[in-house]
Amino acid sequence: MSWLFLLAGLVLLLLGGELLVRGAVASATRLGISPMLIGITLVGFGTSTPELLTSVNAALAGSPGIAVGNVVGSNIANILLILGISALLAPLLVDPAALKRDGAMLLVTSLAACLLVLSGEVTAVMGAGMIAVLVAYVVWCYLQERRSQDAGARMHRHEAEAFVPAGTPPLWRSLGVALAGLASTLAGAKLLVSGAIELAAVAGLSETLIGLTIVAVGTSLPELVTSVMAALRRQTDVAFGNIVGSNIFNLLGILGVTALVEDIPIPQEILGLDLWVMLAATLLLLLAAWSGRRLSRLEGGIFLGGYLLYLTVLVVSNS
Incomplete structure (x- = not known):
């Protein structure tokens, strides 16, 4: 039954996340909101809705290992797995300009999140501060890109265009699609968390391990679809920007909102290994992107190999 819950939850999360973003983007387009702002907010953060709802549900269910493991594991999977596949x-x-701004923000955010997590607990006060920083960053990005119309602005317009349907549907229909997507994502998050908790109990595995692997990869499926499709369309700036933006949102938005709902104690497993893998993957990404101004197929293969190595270490250490 636990596997059935997990599978149903993953399907609903993928379907719901897609419908939510497409409905929200179509509604915003119909209302005349600029594609650049849509890309920064609705697309950039909308693909992280499954992670958000899953972590909040896990925290409310008293499963901090799933709540935190989902965030840390998603950031690791986004870089090593999703960007690895996309670069291949x-x-x-x-x-370079987009990397300087967004890459620097990702590095600062990752370091700050590590410091907060090392305290042993992420509290509501910390969560409020993280959300405030995220809001300030989004406003700053929008104002900067609206003035300069730089590479970042073009990237966010491309993100929005990827979700705009041919012939924008009526507003009522777009809102209906968005609401259906939200309902599906909520149901999927509940099923995924329930299945993960039951699977951990039945299989004798820690909830943290399940959160870092099955849950994290499952909630990252919207990012995987978006990045892979962007790579196939040769809109490679979207593939890269989608992951960087999602990782920033995961650390500031998802961890922040979850901590506001419920103080999150940090499992020792994450403090011992996974937090440092996340930081190392972030540094590897920024170094690779900065050195060649691109991620090559070879680097994509190295990223993917690194993810398989990480999974192997997790399985061996928990066997």
Whole structure:
């Protein structure tokens, strides 16, 4: 039954996340909101809705291992697994200006999140501070890109265009799609958390391990679809920007909102290994992107190999 819950939850999360983003983007387009702002907010953060609802549900269910493991594991999977696959499909070009701003923000956010997590607990006060920083960052990005119309602005317009349907549907229909997506995502998050808790109990595995692997990869499926499709369309700036933006949102938005709902004690397993793998993957990504202004197929293969090695270490250490 636990596997059935997990599978149903993953399907609903993938379907719901897609419908939510497409409905929200179509509604915003119909209301005349600029594609750049849509890309920064609805697309950039909308693909992380499954992670958000899953972590909140896990925290409310008293499963901090799943709540935190989902965030840390998703960031690791986003970089090593998703960007690895995307770069293997097509080398990912990186604009230096966009990398300087968003890459620096990702590095600062990752370091700050590590410091907070090392305290042993992420509290509501910390969560409020993280959300405030995220809001300030989004406003700053929008104002900067609206003035300069730089590479970051083009990237966010491309993100929005990827979700705009041919012939924008009526507003009522777009809102209906978005609401259906939200309902599906909520149901999927509940099923996924229930299945993960039951699977951990039946299989004798820690909830943290399940959160870092099955849950984290499952909730990252929208990012995987978006990045892979962008790579196939040769919109490689979207593939790279989608992951960087999602990782920033995971650390500030998801961890922040979850901590506001419920103080989150940090499992020792994450403090011992996974937090440092996340930080190392982030540093590896930024170094690779900065050195060649792109992620090559070789680097994509190294990323993917690194993820398989990480999974192997997790399985062996928990066997």
